[in-house]
Amino acid sequence: MSDLEYLKQRKSYDEKAKSAKSNGMKFTTVSGQGIDVFYGPDDIENINYLSEIGFPGEYPYTRGIHPNGYRGKIWTMRQFAGFGSPEDTNERFHYLLNHGQTGLSVAFDLPTLMGWDADAPISDGEVGICGVAISSLQDMEILFDKIPLDKVSTSMTINSPAAMIFAFYLAVAQKQGVDFKNLRGTLQNDILKEYIAQKEFIYPPTPSMRIIVDMIEYCKNEVPQWNPVSVSGYHIREAGSTS
Structure with a gap:
């Protein structure tokens, strides 16, 4: 189709669209950006493809990774799974994997999320609740x-103590004889949202960000699929x- 033919048909379409019945609704993205009824080649003519x-x-x-x-x-x-003791959750993990699950997603209890041991007085009443201890x-x-661990990918919803929990995970992989380059998974490790939203932070922002940057660098070099x-x-x- 030539540019001239496209412009001719586009003009015809635009005229029909103006008179077409509308439900009066406003269509936008979640960030409030307006969404047109139609997009054509001329809408992206100023975009650098590469x-x-x-x-x-x-x-x-x-277009994806x-x-x-x-x-x-x-x-x-x-x-997303985790409750009680490590034994309890291990049993649940095996159940899920045996029933077709292709990855693991670990839920930790509040003491673990805040970096407290299960036997710390402040952990009383919270151990193994809503996650594994x-x-x-x-x-x-x-x-x-x-x-x-080289056969399953693992997502761990952990933030402030993520460096410690990840070190534990790597130690388990090492004990299994797994090459770190074959490990696949994800740490939430998004500490900035803790200060403004979830509030489960331990350290001030600056040292917390330094730890995370160190983890990013380490994973890039040693655990590339993580x-x-x-x-x-x-x-x-x-x-x-609001957006």
């Missing part, structure tokens, strides 16, 4: 007992932001 759209699996990743999308790797199915490397070894941070817009939105 720098602003790009190829699938390549920067700027507007894999070259062939879900044709090559379908999404991971994982149920992890106080030591031995707890982590029990949590992933008989689960080959996602060291998962930016969590959900918490900020639930705390009252």
